Amino acid sequence: MKARFLVMVSALALVMSSTGSDCIRSPFTVSVNLGPMEGCYDVQPGDTTWGIPIAPIPISDLIDDNFEDNIVEFRLYDVRVKVSDNFPEGNISGTVWYAFDTPSPLNFLLTFAGPSSSFQGEGASILEQAGVFTVDPDVLVAFIGALNNSATRPEFVVLSSIGSGPPAPTGRQVCVDIYVQADATVE
Numbered sequence: 001m002k003a004r005f006l007v008m009v010s011a012l013a014l015v016m017s018s019t020g021s022d023c024i025r026s027p028f029t030v031s032v033n034l035g036p037m038e039g040c041y042d043v044q045p046g047d048t049t050w051g052i053p054i055a056p057i058p059i060s061d062l063i064d065d066n067f068e069d070n071i072v073e074f075r076l077y078d079v080r081v082k083v084s085d086n087f088p089e090g091n092i093s094g095t096v097w098y099a100f101d102t103p104s105p106l107n108f109l110l111t112f113a114g115p116s117s118s119f120q121g122e123g124a125s126i127l128e129q130a131g132v133f134t135v136d137p138d139v140l141v142a143f144i145g146a147l148n149n150s151a152t153r154p155e156f157v158v159l160s161s162i163g164s165g166p167p168a169p170t171g172r173q174v175c176v177d178i179y180v181q182a183d184a185t186v187e
Contacts, residue, residue: 039159082123094163
C-alpha cells in the first residue's frame with residue numbers, strides 16, 4: 001500500500017513538473033489594505049470652527065513592511081468624515097484639501113455638509129452618503145494617480161480641512177479618513 005502511494009505521488013510530481021505547474025511559484029498579486037490617511041481637527045469652542053493644520057502623514061507608515069518594496073498600484077476605496085463621540089446636534093460643513101510632500105499648494109479633495117448625526121460612529125462615507133459630499137471624480141483620480149507614479153511617488157500627504165458646526169465643548173474633533181488599497185507582488 002505504501003509503495004503504491006509513493007508511486008502515485010511520484011507520478012503526480014512528474015506530471016506536474018512537465019505541465020507548467022511551476023508557475024505556482026511565480027510572483028502573484030495580492031490586495032493589501034493600507035492604514036487610513038487620517039486628519040483630525042480640534043473644534044474651537046466658542047466659534048465652532050476647525051482648521052488647524054496637522055503633521056504630514058508618511059505614506060510608508062501606512063504600508064505593512066512585508067509589502068512596502070513590492071507595491072504595484074494604489075486605489076482609493078473610501079473617504080469618511082466623522083465627528084468625535086458626544087458631538088453636539090446641529091449641521092456641520094467643511095472642505096478638505098490635500099498636498100503631497102509639502103504643506104502647499106493645497107489641492108481640493110471634497111466638501112461635506114449635513115447633520116452632525118450623519119457623521120457619528122464610523123462616520124459618513126462617500127460610498128453611502130449621497131447628498132452629504134461634493135466630490136469631483138477627476139480630483140480623486142489625480143490623487144491616486146500621484147500615488148501610482150512610481151518615479152515621483154510622494155513620501156507623505158498633508159490633509160487640511162476647515163469648516164464650522166454647532167457650538168461644541170472643548171475636546172471635540174472632526175476627522176477625515178482616506179482609505180487606500182494597494183496591489184503588491186508576492187513571490
